[in-house]
Amino acid sequence: MPFSKVSGTNNAHKVVVYALSTCVWCKMTKQFLKDSNVEFEYIDVDLCEESEKARIREELQNKSGGLSYPTTIVDDKIVIVGFRKDKLKEALGI
Amino acid sequence: MTEITIEMVLKRAEADAQTYGYYLTPDPNLLQGLLEGLKVNEERYGYPSCPCRLASGKFEYDRDIICPCDYRDPDVAEFGACYCRLYVSKDVFEGKKELPTVPERRPLEKQSRAYMATSTSKAETAVGQTTVTVKAAEKEIAETKPKLWYCKQCGYVVFRDEPPYICPICKAKREMFAEIKTRIDFVG
Numbered sequence: 093m094p095f096s097k098v099s100g101t102n103n104a105h106k107v108v109v110y111a112l113s114t115c116v117w118c119k120m121t122k123q124f125l126k127d128s129n130v131e132f133e134y135i136d137v138d139l140c141e142e143s144e145k146a147r148i149r150e151e152l153q154n155k156s157g158g159l160s161y162p163t164t165i166v167d168d169k170i171v172i173v174g175f176r177k178d179k180l181k182e183a184l185g186i
Numbered sequence: 187m188t189e190i191t192i193e194m195v196l197k198r199a200e201a202d203a204q205t206y207g208y209y210l211t212p213d214p215n216l217l218q219g220l221l222e223g224l225k226v227n228e229e230r231y232g233y234p235s236c237p238c239r240l241a242s243g244k245f246e247y248d249r250d251i252i253c254p255c256d257y258r259d260p261d262v263a264e265f266g267a268c269y270c271r272l273y274v275s276k277d278v279f280e281g282k283k284e285l286p287t288v289p290e291r292r293p294l295e296k297q298s299r300a301y302m303a304t305s306t307s308k309a310e311t312a313v314g315q316t317t318v319t320v321k322a323a324e325k326e327i328a329e330t331k332p333k334l335w336y337c338k339q340c341g342y343v344v345f346r347d348e349p350p351y352i353c354p355i356c357k358a359k360r361e362m363f364a365e366i367k368t369r370i371d372f373v374g
C-alpha cells in the first residue's frame with residue numbers, strides 16, 4: 093500500500109505520518125494536520141501487505157529509532173512520536 | 187460467532203477497571219475511539235489486541251498486548267495511565283492530574299515480531315534476511331514455555347512465560363515473584 097496524500101495550503105514542509113488505522117491518537121494527528129491545512133502523507137501500517145511491513149519497519153526504525161505510532165517525520169529530520177500538538181505546531185510553524 | 191459490539195467492549199473494560207481499581211479515560215471521544223480500535227482488532231484477529239500497537243495476528247506473538255496488556259499495571263502505577271490512555275488512575279480521572287504521555291514499555295524485540303509473523307511464505311519471498319529472522323523468532327517462541335509463578339507477598343499464582351510486572355492482587359513488584367518448580371515423584 094502506498095502512502096496516501098492529503099493536500100493542504102500549508103505545504104512548506106514535507107510531513108510524513110506513520111499510523112495505524114485502529115489507533116485513535118493516529119486519527120487525532122491526521123485530523124489535527126487536516127484542520128491546520130497542512131499537506132502531508134500517511135500510511136496505515138496495519139493495512140499493509142506483509143511483505144511491505146518488513147520494509148516499513150526498516151524505514152521507520154532507521155528514521156525514528158523506534159516503532160511507535162503515530163510517528164510524524166518533518167522534513168526527514170524532526171521526529172515526533174505520539175500525538176504532540178505542541179511539537180507539531182513548533183515543527184510546522186503553525 | 188457472536189457479533190462484537192462497542193457496548194460489549196466497553197462493558198468488559200469497565201468491569202476490568204473496577205476489578206483492578208482503575209478508571210476509564212474521562213474524555214468521551216477518546217474513549218469511543220479506543221473502543222472502536224479494540225473492536226476492529228477483535229474482529230480482525232480474534233482477540234482485542236492493543237489499538238495503539240501493531241499486532242502480528244499470531245496469538246503467541248501478541249499475547250503480551252492483548253488488552254488489558256502486560257504493560258498496563260506498571261504504566262498506570264508510574265505515569266497514571268496505560269500506553270493508549272484507556273485505563274487511568276483516580277487522579278487523572280478526577281482531573282487532579284493531567285492525562286500523561288506514556289512512553290512505550292514493550293521491548294523492541296517484541297514489537298518487531300509484528301513485522302514478520304504472519305504468512306512465513308510471503309516473507310520468505312521478500313528478502314533472505316527476513317527468512318532468518320522469522321525462523322529465529324519461531325525458535326524463540328518454541329523455547330519460551332509458560333511456567334508457574336507465585337507472589338511471595340500474597341501467594342497469587344499464575345501460569346505464563348514471565349512473571350507479571352505487578353501482582354494484580356497485592357501490587358507487589360515483579361521481583362516478588364518466584365518460579366514454582368514442581369517435581370512429581372511416583373514412588374511405589
Ligand code: SF4
Nearest residue numbers: 236253255268269270
Ligand atoms: S495500552 Fe491500554 S488500551 Fe492498549 S492494550 Fe494496554 S491496557 Fe489496553
